[in-house]
Amino acid sequence: MQTIDLEKISTDNLSVPAYKEKNLEVDILRIDKIHPVVSGNKWFKLRYYLEEAQQQKKSTIVTFGGAWSNHIVATAAACRLNNLSSIGIIRGEESETPSSTLLEARQLGMQLVFISRDAYKSKELPASLRNRDDCYIISEGGYGIKGAKGAATILDHGLEKNYTHICCAAGTGTMTAGLLVHPSQADTISVSVLKNNFQLEDDIRHLVNNKKKPVIIHDYHFGGYAKHTPALLSFMNEFYKQTGIPSDFVYTGKLFFTINDLVSNNYFKSGSKLLAIHSGGLQGNRSLSKGTLIF
Secondary structure, three states: OOOOOHHHOOEEEOOOHHHHHOOOEEEEEOHHHHOOOOOOHHHHHHHHHHHHHHHOOOOEEEEEEOOOOHHHHHHHHHHHHOOOEEEEEEEOOOOOOOOHHHHHHHHOOEEEEEEOHHHHHOOOOOHHHHOOOOEEEEOHHHOOHHHHHHHHHHHHHOOOOOOOEEEEEEOOOHHHHHHHHOOOOOEEEEEEOOOOOOOHHHHHHHHOOOOOOOEEEOOOOOOOOOOOOHHHHHHHHHHHHHHOOOOOOOOHHHHHHHHHHHHHOOOOOOOOEEEEEOOOOHHHHHHOOOOOOOO
């Protein structure tokens, strides 16, 4: 199986006329290139959890996610790379037609355990797992201090310029917290992909001990988590035509749309330099009808 390759990370400049007209420089940090499955921020958030699990002699990683979770399939792949067993606690009843995400997780060796949505809210372990001493538990999305610590190392690969803004998409807020932990002086803009997730700022603050705060934008969720509109999908195709950079409708498509819209509305001062984090995880696009996206 292909290993993690940090040498593939690049910083791609976006030669978009609309940005140049505003005297803005916009780059994308392509951490999505490091691995086809454990792509982008997923590996960075997992790295210190997996390290601790091995130090504690744990043989099995247990984590949580939904049917199209980037985190679930990335954890399955990362565990295989590290010779660890993996168990995914999946939200909702098992479907007769599993998602391609869950099928891939199974192919990578992950055991899937389905629990009701009500039980999932409390993140309770099934009875069969509660007394096992070989298990190491990772929260949904890698949320936690170690996840943020790992996410902080993302910027070790992308601060060649003196950026004024670092922009990312946010689900649990773990990556955003990591970007705040890093000593960069740039302002952090975090685009929430969940509808009305006003708890996000507190979740981020829980992981960050310093006084830096992100600007959290809640207006570009396109209906909620994993929701999309024709306008978003059209933008993703046009963005790919202009830049050659693929995105997904759950996270990065919403991030790039937000940046584009903010630029159009003169949000950034002339001369600003933006670094957007491409957090990977394109596998969710498989849920779209064939031909919806051109990449």
